[in-house]
Amino acid sequence: MASKVAIDAPGKKMLLMGNEAVARGAIEAGCQFASAYPGTPSSEILETLSDVAKDFGMHAQWSTNEMVALWAGAGATYCGQRALVAGKHHGIAWMVDPLINFAHWQIGRGGMVVAIGDDPQGHSSSNEFDSRNLASRVFEIPVLEPADPQEAKDFVKIGFELSEQLKSPIYVRLTTRVCHGTGDVTYGEIPKERRRPDFFATPIELGMEMISKYGWVDMAYLHDRVHTVRLKEAEEISNNFTHNILTINGGEELGIIATGVTRHYVEEAVRKLGIKAAFLQLGMSFPLPTEKVRKLLKGVKKVVVFEETDPVVETDVRSFAKDAAPGVQIFGKISGHTPVSGELNVLKVMNTLAKISGKDAPVIPERADIKEMISPYLGMRRITLCAACPHRASGYVVKKACEALGIDYIGVGDIGCYGMMGLPPILSFQLTNAMGGSIGMANGIAKTGLGDRVIAFIGDSTFYHAGLPSLINASFNNAKFTTVILDNSVTGMTGFQPHPGTGQNAMGEKVNPVSIEALVRACGIDEVAILDPYNITKSIEGTKQLLSKDKASCIIFRRACSTEYLRQRRKQGLAPPKPFYVDQNICNGCMTCVNEFGCPAIIWDDNTQKASIDDAQCRGCANCTQICPQKAIKMAVSK
Amino acid sequence: MKETLDFIFAGVGGQGSVIAARMIGDAAIEAGYRVAIGETHGAGQRGGSVLSHVRLWKEGSYGPLIMDASADVVLGLEPFEALKSAARFLKDSGTVVTSDHPILPPNKNYPSMDDIFANAGKIAAKIYALDATQIAKDAGDVASLNIVVIGAAFGAGVLPINEEILKKTIAERFPKAAGINLNVFELGKKMVKQRE
Numbered sequence: 001m002a003s004k005v006a007i008d009a010p011g012k013k014m015l016l017m018g019n020e021a022v023a024r025g026a027i028e029a030g031c032q033f034a035s036a037y038p039g040t041p042s043s044e045i046l047e048t049l050s051d052v053a054k055d056f057g058m059h060a061q062w063s064t065n066e067m068v069a070l071w072a073g074a075g076a077t078y079c080g081q082r083a084l085v086a087g088k089h090h091g092i093a094w095m096v097d098p099l100i101n102f103a104h105w106q107i108g109r110g111g112m113v114v115a116i117g118d119d120p121q122g123h124s125s126s127n128e129f130d131s132r133n134l135a136s137r138v139f140e141i142p143v144l145e146p147a148d149p150q151e152a153k154d155f156v157k158i159g160f161e162l163s164e165q166l167k168s169p170i171y172v173r174l175t176t177r178v179c180h181g182t183g184d185v186t187y188g189e190i191p192k193e194r195r196r197p198d199f200f201a202t203p204i205e206l207g208m209e210m211i212s213k214y215g216w217v218d219m220a221y222l223h224d225r226v227h228t229v230r231l232k233e234a235e236e237i238s239n240n241f242t243h244n245i246l247t248i249n250g251g252e253e254l255g256i257i258a259t260g261v262t263r264h265y266v267e268e269a270v271r272k273l274g275i276k277a278a279f280l281q282l283g284m285s286f287p288l289p290t291e292k293v294r295k296l297l298k299g300v301k302k303v304v305v306f307e308e309t310d311p312v313v314e315t316d317v318r319s320f321a322k323d324a325a326p327g328v329q330i331f332g333k334i335s336g337h338t339p340v341s342g343e344l345n346v347l348k349v350m351n352t353l354a355k356i357s358g359k360d361a362p363v364i365p366e367r368a369d370i371k372e373m374i375s376p377y378l379g380m381r382r383i384t385l386c387a388a389c390p391h392r393a394s395g396y397v398v399k400k401a402c403e404a405l406g407i408d409y410i411g412v413g414d415i416g417c418y419g420m421m422g423l424p425p426i427l428s429f430q431l432t433n434a435m436g437g438s439i440g441m442a443n444g445i446a447k448t449g450l451g452d453r454v455i456a457f458i459g460d461s462t463f464y465h466a467g468l469p470s471l472i473n474a475s476f477n478n479a480k481f482t483t484v485i486l487d488n489s490v491t492g493m494t495g496f497q498p499h500p501g502t503g504q505n506a507m508g509e510k511v512n513p514v515s516i517e518a519l520v521r522a523c524g525i526d527e528v529a530i531l532d533p534y535n536i537t538k539s540i541e542g543t544k545q546l547l548s549k550d551k552a553s554c555i556i557f558r559r560a561c562s563t564e565y566l567r568q569r570r571k572q573g574l575a576p577p578k579p580f581y582v583d584q585n586i587c588n589g590c591m592t593c594v595n596e597f598g599c600p601a602i603i604w605d606d607n608t609q610k611a612s613i614d615d616a617q618c619r620g621c622a623n624c625t626q627i628c629p630q631k632a633i634k635m636a637v638s639k
Numbered sequence: 640m641k642e643t644l645d646f647i648f649a650g651v652g653g654q655g656s657v658i659a660a661r662m663i664g665d666a667a668i669e670a671g672y673r674v675a676i677g678e679t680h681g682a683g684q685r686g687g688s689v690l691s692h693v694r695l696w697k698e699g700s701y702g703p704l705i706m707d708a709s710a711d712v713v714l715g716l717e718p719f720e721a722l723k724s725a726a727r728f729l730k731d732s733g734t735v736v737t738s739d740h741p742i743l744p745p746n747k748n749y750p751s752m753d754d755i756f757a758n759a760g761k762i763a764a765k766i767y768a769l770d771a772t773q774i775a776k777d778a779g780d781v782a783s784l785n786i787v788v789i790g791a792a793f794g795a796g797v798l799p800i801n802e803e804i805l806k807k808t809i810a811e812r813f814p815k816a817a818g819i820n821l822n823v824f825e826l827g828k829k830m831v832k833q834r835e
């Protein structure tokens with residue numbers, strides 16, 4: 001099926017996921033460059049564009065990391081083309097330094113939209129934080145907050161126009177419910193003309209302006225004009241923004257301000273509670289539309305602000321109201337009336353509004369008996385590494401090699417599917433932080449002299465993203481530890497995107513793979529072993545050999561992600577590999593396969609006190625056959 | 640008065656509940672509804688619980704999350720998942736339509752089917768069930784179990800969308816599998832039974 005975001009049918013209504021809608025918005029804006037590094041909940045933006053980029057004269061790329069993605073996008077803007085840069089909230093942290101520079105020194109003549117998926121509640125993240133703090137306080141660039149897929153599409157398009165008008169990157173703040181929410185979207189026109197690239201260095205123009213004014217460049221002036229020129233103009237735009245909607249019927253005592261998806265929660269909550277409230281919806285939350293806020297404050301006695309995650313708008317409203325309407329009471333996170341963490345939803349909004357307006361809070365049936373019946377089973381679908389995941393075997397190999405050598409190592413993990421190697425029963429490491437942190441922290445731990453060994457576990461995509469500088473640091477500072485690179489030839493956790501080692505990019509072009517082993521050796525590490533974790537016995541031997549040397553070393557465990565492997569087979573019309581089974585006559589119930597390996601396809605039966613294999617889940621990797629001490633696990637004969 | 644029709648699709652990662660929710664969404668747009676679907680991705684890929692909230696309405700605008708105890712219908716691809724989401728999301732006297740084919744966890748520690756349905760019955764006024772996995776398997780493609788459940792939902796009379804539109808959406812979604820998918824839709828529609 002041709003991608004639905006490519007359909008050229010203005011006025012047509014289509015069901016799109018928020019991320020697909022962002023992609024469609026870029027297409028409708030005539031955007032010709034898109035770059036991103038994957039990260040839930042934002043990954044489908046570039047995934048969608050990479051499928052159709054060629055049809056729209058667009059280049060789409062998975063960049064090595066978010067900082068590179070931003071720079072690449074900015075490069076395109078200096079050639080007059082529009083660029084979309086996407087990532088998750090962790091990704092914006094990687095863009096901070098360059099983005100401040102682009103905010104002050106200006107991007108090129110092509111517009112730039114930075115679309116970031118925040119993850120309130122941290123559904124798929126190692127933390128929740130509110131990236132609007134960076135956008136509004138640090139970058140000081142306008143922030144748009146779509147509430148649903150329709151707005152996600154429209155705001156991206158509007159964002160490009162504003163970007164060119166204000167010569168500023170525009171921040172589109174998405175959240176999980178917008179990115180992964182799906183809804184009807186009415187299509188607009190797709191422009192036919194493409195912009196011919198034309199290089200123009202806006203910063204030189206700015207520099208010349210400063211030199212003529214002050215005799216030399218003045219960094220304070222650059223910052224000054226952000227406030228005195230750009231944000232002033234942006235505030236004007238915010239006051240007239242068609243998605244900053246103020247509704248006052250007259251006589252309301254309560255006013256509500258809401259941003260992003262919480263605007264829909266508020267509408268529903270107000271209807272359900274049957275209360276009267278003036279309502280200011282903010283599609284553009286920074287700069288604050290002060291005239292609309294002033295109008296709201298004039299008419300009411302109380303204002304409550306709903307936003308996810310931090311009190312960004314609330315803080316601005318409070319500071320504005322202090323002079324504009326000192327008598328009005330402001331409620332929100334700072335006053336303790338809305339939750340200071342996590343997602344909002346209709347129920348939470350209703351509870352807040354009920355409390356403030358003196359109404360009864362909604363009553364939700366307890367169903368205590370049912371919940372009690374359910375509770376013993378709630379943990380049964382815990383997430384684990386997939387059946388046949390090579391990471392499980394790699395972790396097992398390292399554990400067995402260290403046991404054999406009597407090494408008690410300190411393990412540091414990183415971010416990806418392999419993060420689950422830190423869970424029972426593999427327990428490869430005790431510590432993780434953010435992308436690249438494994439090798440990063442090993443640099444410090446190794447220098448303290450603690451422990452027999454320090455082992456850093458890092459995925460292939462993560463290694464390219466952020467591991468490399470830390471490994472260079474290790475050689476430079478003579479830090480002796482072992483780096484284990486889990487090379488499954490894909491960015492697994494975020495949905496199987498290619499990376500620099502896979503030999504294919506987002507445009508589907510065949511490219512020279514960037515060799516991990518060559519990089520490691522170039523960092524000055526001579527002790528390098530490349531092992532296949534599916535060959536468990538041989539890998540344990542190889543690992544032992546390497547670890548018995550008292551030197552900085554690196555093991556690359558190379559074996560394709562089993563889920564990606566199956567996906568590829570399916571695409572080629574090949575059947576999945578044959579499952580294995582446990583010979584019930586041989587299994588003696590020792591539980592080694594369950595307690596030490598833990599492949600989810602292996603099922604323990606309390607009645608028979610024997611293991612068996614669920615053939616719907618088994619992917620035929622044969623790992624467990626090498627682990628069972630009784631040799632009870634065998635390949636099924638074809639029926 | 641309630642302005643939205645709220646459905647929860649409950650299943651286990653890999654069962655196709657997300658796609659099923661989107662098919663209902665596609666068909667609903669065709670039938671003149673506005674649609675919002677909410678879901679949590681991520682862990683679902685690796686065998687965890689997957690929930691999709693599907694909301695249909697005509698006037699106004701709504702977010703993608705259904706409030707606790709206010710869904711009209713729970714559509715289950717797996718019986719325990721159906722009960723779990725009914726306990727939180729189904730309104731009193733709502734409807735459950737579910738497959739009764741369990742997906743057992745590795746330790747096989749799973750409640751009895753009687754317990755599951757007895758507890759679902761404390762909330763739901765009507766429960767419809769069928770073995771969607773078996774029906775899909777017998778029809779030649781176990782992956783079509785999500786369409787069996789859509790058929791069952793239609794058969795139970797809980798979908799406000801006419802049969803032509805549903806079938807058209809199903810056929811267009813996976814043109815290569817249209818034959819099997821339309822067949823299992825019919826089977827789901829016919830074989831679903833209300834539990835007494």
Ligand SMILES: Cc1ncc(C[n+]2csc(CCOP(=O)(O)OP(=O)(O)O)c2C)c(N)n1
Pocket residue numbers: 037038039040066088090091094415416417418435458459460461462463486488490491492493494561
């Ligand atoms: C700065 C940042 N960007 C993106 C992400 C999202 N993310 C989590 S894990 C991961 C990649 C993991 O890929 P890889 O290292 O290959 O390990 P795998 O999941 O394949 O085991 C990404 C991109 C993140 N956590 N932080």
Ligand code: SF4
Pocket residue numbers: 384385386387388389390391417418488492493561562563564
């Ligand atoms: S998706 Fe791939 S890398 Fe991730 S757990 Fe599954 S098999 Fe392992």
Ligand code: SF4
Pocket residue numbers: 387388579580599600601602613617618619620621622623624625
């Ligand atoms: S062969 Fe063994 S380890 Fe591999 S997937 Fe099957 S049960 Fe799991």
